[in-house]
Amino acid sequence: MSMWSHVVGEPWASLSKPIFFDYERNLVVAVKDSAVAQELSLRKQDILTNLHKMARSVGIKLKGLRFDIKGYSRLKILEEQIAADALLRESGGAQGPREPSKEELAALELGPEELAELENFKENLAPTEVSSRFVEIYERDLRRRAWLQQNGSSVCGSCGNAELRLHGENRLCGPCFVVSAAFLKDKNA
Numbered sequence: 001m002s003m004w005s006h007v008v009g010e011p012w013a014s015l016s017k018p019i020f021f022d023y024e025r026n027l028v029v030a031v032k033d034s035a036v037a038q039e040l041s042l043r044k045q046d047i048l049t050n051l052h053k054m055a056r057s058v059g060i061k062l063k064g065l066r067f068d069i070k071g072y073s074r075l076k077i078l079e080e081q082i083a084a085d086a087l088l089r090e091s092g093g094a095q096g097p098r099e100p101s102k103e104e105l106a107a108l109e110l111g112p113e114e115l116a117e118l119e120n121f122k123e124n125l126a127p128t129e130v131s132s133r134f135v136e137i138y139e140r141d142l143r144r145r146a147w148l149q150q151n152g153s154s155v156c157g158s159c160g161n162a163e164l165r166l167h168g169e170n171r172l173c174g175p176c177f178v179v180s181a182a183f184l185k186d187k188n189a
Helices: 004-008 034-042 044-057 070-090 102-107 112-123 131-150 174-188
Strands: 016-021 026-031 064-068
Touching: 004 016, 004 044, 026 034, 034 044, 034 064, 044 064, 102 131, 112 131
Parallel strands: 026 064
Antiparallel strands: 016 026
């Protein structure tokens, strides 16, 4: 995805942005408008040839490309919001919630609910060489969510998890926002 600008070149790189891989292993690309989608569609075979080479080199099986016109405006709004938030924090203008430090996470005691969730995760994880790393990552995420909740972060309107940034009028965390956008897209299709 980070190589998109090298594959399509300008002006197409600044008028489009890859956003995710769908369940069929297609790269979904947000495009500014239908004209950009049409131009990229005409170049689709050349783009796919170059993307396949890059994807193979990092072990990704890429099936195809899909262009999303609606996603571009949502993506731009989200990027502008994140940039504005970062600017406010850098200038000292916003003293809102922040990410916890490693020390703060290590000092946090998990409650019985989080400990049970972690045990359930361990039990359902197939033992492999990397399973202990997965457990570490999952535990760190549980600690982060608990720390954010204890330190006044807002909670997602869907899943109830504490997060620094919530999106849309329903105030959703990133994963819930993506799911709701996909649901709306499928519903309108």
